[in-house]
Each structure stands twice: as C-alpha cells, then as structure tokens.
Amino acid sequence: ETGVTQSPTHLIKTRGQQVTLRCSSQSGHNTVSWYQQALGQGPQFIFQYYREEENGRGNFPPRFSGLQFPNYSSELNVNALELDDSALYLCASSSKTGNSYEQYFGPGTRLTVT
Amino acid sequence: GIQVEQSPPDLILQEGANSTLRCNFSDSVNNLQWFHQNPWGQLINLFYIPSGTKQNGRLSATTVATERYSLLYISSSQTTDSGVYFCAGGYSGNTPLVFGKGTRLSVIA
Numbered sequence: 098e099t100g101v102t103q104s105p106t107h108l109i110k111t112r113g114q115q116v117t118l119r120c121s122s123q124s125g126h127n128t129v130s131w132y133q134q135a136l137g138q139g140p141q142f143i144f145q146y147y148r149e150e151e152n153g154r155g156n157f158p159p160r161f162s163g164l165q166f167p168n169y170s171s172e173l174n175v176n177a178l179e180l181d182d183s184a185l186y187l188c189a190s191s192s193k194t195g196n197s198y199e200q201y202f203g204p205g206t207r208l209t210v211t
Numbered sequence: 212g213i214q215v216e217q218s219p220p221d222l223i224l225q226e227g228a229n230s231t232l233r234c235n236f237s238d239s240v241n242n243l244q245w246f247h248q249n250p251w252g253q254l255i256n257l258f259y260i261p262s263g264t265k266q267n268g269r270l271s272a273t274t275v276a277t278e279r280y281s282l283l284y285i286s287s288s289q290t291t292d293s294g295v296y297f298c299a300g301g302y303s304g305n306t307p308l309v310f311g312k313g314t315r316l317s318v319i320a
Binding site for chain 1: 215242244246251252253254256259297299301304305306307308309310311312313
C-alpha cells in the first residue's frame with residue numbers, strides 16, 4: 098500500500114453532470130498530481146498542486162479544476178461531463194526526499210459517463 | 212514535450228522465462244519511474260531510477276541517461292507478474308510524469 102487513498106472507488110454519472118473526486122496524500126507529502134487513464138492507454142497528466150497552489154497543468158479544458166487543502170488532500174472537479182471523460186482517475190502524491198521526487202499513486206476512481 | 216516509447220507492446224511468456232522491457236525517451240529526463248499496474252488499476256512502484264542500475268528480487272532496472280533509455284528485467288517470471296508495465300519520466304524534480312503506452316505482459320503456467 099502506498100498510503101494514498103481515493104474516493105469514491107467507482108462512479109456513474111450522466112452526460113452534463115458534475116463530479117468531485119477526492120484524494121488523500123501520503124503522510125508528509127506536499128504535492129498532489131492528478132492523471133486520467135483512458136482504457137488501453139497510459140495515464141495522462143491533468144494538473145498538479147503544490148502547497149495549495151496549482152503548479153502545472155496538462156492539456157485539459159478549464160472544466161477540469163482542482164483544489165488542494167491545508168492538510169495536502171486534494172479534489173478534482175469536472176463540470177459538464179462528456180462521454181469521453183469516462184476513465185480511471187489517478188492521483189499521486191510526492192515530496193522531495195533527498196534528490197528523489199518519487200510519485201506514489203492511489204487506487205484510482207473509475208468514472209463512467211452515460 | 213517528452214515522448215515515451217515502450218517496447219514490446221505485448222509479451223507472452225511461459226512461467227520461469229526471463230524478459231526485458233525497454234523504454235525510450237525523446238528528451239533527457241531527470242525523473243524516471245517504472246510501475247506495474249495490476250488488474251484493478253493500482254499502479255505499483257517498481258523503481259525510481261533516473262540513472263544507474265537497481266535490483267529488487269527478481270526485478271532489476273538499468274537507465275542509461277546519456278542515451279535516453281531504460282530497461283526493466285524480469286527473471287524467472289511468475290503468473291503474478293502478469294499485468295501492464297509502464298515507464299514514466301519527467302524533466303526534473305516535481306515536474307509531471309509522462310507515461311508510455313505500456314507493455315502488457317501475460318505469464319502462462
């Protein structure tokens with residue numbers, strides 16, 4: 098186990114709805130990164146939060162937004178859901194340890210949009 | 212941005228066989244990880260290896276940073292090794308990881 102938790106495990110939503118996914122980082126980690134993994138593909142970077150500020154964003158539209166809280170847990174919000182948003186959403190936590198920024202992933206939230 | 216190419220895309224092995232998975236990067240990376248994704252989607256950390264060689268049991272990895280590639284060796288494979296293996300790299304420090312498309316490994320008893 099990595100110590101990174103995500104909720105919920107599975108979610109089914111209807112096109113046009115909004116969804117919030119949650120991630121608790123590993124103890125001592127101040128950075129959370131979110132990734133989207135479509136079926137048969139590698140994870141793709143959505144955005145990263147470092148000490149409650151967005152610290153980089155991938156090629157995703159503004160309807161993907163996020164937050165990081167003072168305890169370094171994080172939320173991913175997706176508005177106006179589209180069918181193509183169906184995917185496994187992974188969060189990863191990390192922090193500098195020596196020269197390493199190794200990322201540790203949670204179990205993921207599987208989102209289905211119908 | 213960084214492009215990551217993994218080979219082979221699929222691999223079928225008899226239990227007990229050895230294998231080598233390769234990862235090529237289009238640019239120099241200072242942050243490189245190998246993962247095993249189990250059937251439930253969990254990404255399991257195998258190695259953090261921006262350079263050099265590491266070993267962990269039946270698994271070992273080597274990264275040649277100057278030539279922008281990394282290799283993952285699996286020896287005496289077991290059925291529990293089945294799944295998808297990903298490599299991922301980032302330019303430096305806390306930059307996001309760019310993943311390859313993975314190698315799907317099936318180990319047959």
